[in-house]
Amino acid sequence: MSSTTARLRDAGRTPPTGIPVALAGGKSLQIHHWLRILPGKRLVGYGEWDGRKVLAKLFIATGAERHWQRESNGIQALQRAGLVTPDLLASGELPGGGYYLLTEFLSGSQSLQQVWDQLGDQPDALAAMDILQDALHTIAGMHRQGLAQTDLHLGNFLRYEGQIHTIDGDAIEVQEPGKSLGQRAVQRNLALFFAQFQPQWDKRIDALLPMYLTVNPVSGLEVEPLIEAVRTERQRRLDNFLDKTLRDCSQFAVTRSSRHYCTVLRSEQQALAPLLTDPDSAFGGTPLLKDGGSSTVARVTVGGRDLVIKRYNIKGFSHWLKRFWRPSRAWHSWLAGWRLNFLGIATPQPLAMIERRLGPLRREAWLITAYCPGENLFQRLGETGDDLPDQPTGNAMLHLFNQLNDARISHGDFKATNLLWHDDRVCLIDLDAMQSHDSETSWHKGWARDRARFVRNWQADSKLAQWLEQVLPR
Structure with missing residues (x-):
């Protein structure tokens, strides 16, 4: 039985493959693999039509004619201008509503x-x-x-x-x-x-x-x-x-109620489901990475993969009065991690963020990230500062510092233990105090504090501290 527009629309994020999609004129389209899915709106897939490999775009939303027409007009405009674009092979209405557009599939491109x-x-x-x-x-x-x-x-x-x-x-x-x-x-x-x-x-x-x-x-x-x-x-x-990252979309899944808010990478939603339901289960029966008053950090294994979960604690009623009216530290760290990710700055990937709420008021919160197995820079460079870093480490450090400088980002707690060496990169962790600066004055102050704090990890007269004073951006 041929798939109809209604079935494709109702399938949401999991439209079927391997079944024919009826087209006008009695022909059909066989989709082998979906390449892009905008649920209930537009589907893009690779398949076969009339014995040819094609790239198919199906416009299935109500009132989709405008987008279909724009796609057709754009391809024709490129062709009229003599610009190279895949050939338009067929275009028209889908039986039952919606539109389709088929172009040449450039196998091996x-x-x-x-x-x-x-x-x-x-x-x-x-x-x-x-x-x-x-x-x-x-x-x-x-x-x-x-x-x-x-x-x-x-x-x-x-x-x-x-x-x-x-x-x-x-x-x-x-x-x-x-x-x-x-x-x-x-x-x-x-x-x-x-x-x-x-x-x-x-x-x-x-x-x-x-x-x-x-x-x-x-x-x-x-x-x-x-x-x-x-x-x-x-x-x-x-x-x-x-x-x-804070709303339900193709990349992120968001659930919310009067007592709960959760955003998670959609690709991780199924694997993390038990942890999202009960994040505190991660803190029982496993050695903690940190057990402080303001936060508790644990390393957990989910599906054979190591992750880090950080709970931001409420230490008491007076602490809650200072915190409840503003976004949680988990919220701040979630956005900070994705900001770095967007800018290509190394940090463990954020996977999920959870807030416990009472209506609009925030309570405890949790942040789940990938685990970075690298050694921190104290371990890699030595605590005495007697030796200079080897060339790969030195270059990676300077690359990170220049990236932060270009992006006008200050970390806020630039201890050597908050920078990890992994896969020939220096990764930033503990982003609770990270700031992105709008003004030059604010940025210069933030970077000056970060720079001074990082150099201060080692004795001022050590080789490493003196080298850092020379090479770090000012």
Whole structure:
């Protein structure tokens, strides 16, 4: 029996595969694998139609015609402009409501995002610049034809048989039909692109911009205003992402009541279910990592994987009076962890956050993160400071400090025990006091405190302390 629009809509986050989807004209579509699911709205999958491999987009929401039409118009605009994009094979209404759009499936292609991710956490400069050149040449080609991609990221460009293909017609806007985009529109669109990268890449924009200008020489496009626009756009993206971590969406599952609030990575929801139901069960019968008055920390094993759970305690009625009216420390640490994650700064991945509530009033709270097995920097560098770090450790430390500096983030408790060496990176833990600074004055004060506290881990006259004074950003 063919799957109907209603069945696909009702299936939510788990639409069926392996069954035919009836299309207009008596033909059907066989979906082998779903690639993206927006429950009840839009489904994207790989499958077969009329003996061909296809990428299928099914628009199943009520009133989905607008999105389907935008996708069709975007693909056609790319084709009219002579830009390379997968062929549009079929498009139309789904029996029972909704719309479909089928494009050529480029078997063996890789998105530029996949290629970028293969470079690792600190990509080789030449390989990275090669990827960015491919993207910037393609973006410049779109701008020359009056087109702008409003969802501009590396995932929307595919490498296939030596060419770059642009995908996601829904995000293509024809802003200046028949003529090149103006300087302001170009700057706005390039800021959208560069904002997806970590802040340290802002320093490379002066070297990257000429790659764009060789294809589309826009007058008046300057580096400094572009960098300011990039920072503004990155902050907007970060704010939107942090908001997502606190609401029910495709990436996070949120449950709430008058007595309870919980947000968890959706991919971890099933594995963590027993711990989410009874987080205090983690603290019985296992040695604690910390048993202090303000917090209790335990290492637990869930599904064969080590995790850390931290309970933020309420020490008494007077302590509760100071805490109940504001977000919990678990809430703050959850957002701090995801902020670092977004910016590519190493920290154990946050997995879930729970608050016990009494209506709008906060009580105890818990934070669950991945476990980092690395040794802390006291252990790695030695407590005396008599020796300098080896080159990999020294480079990783400076990389972390420069990342924090570029992102204007202060940790607030920069003890060497709060920095762990793992997988050739220095990871930050204990984010309770972390701050992101809006003003230069606030940032300078926060970084100065962090810098002084980190150097103070070792005797002032030690080799290590003196080396740190020389190399740490000021």
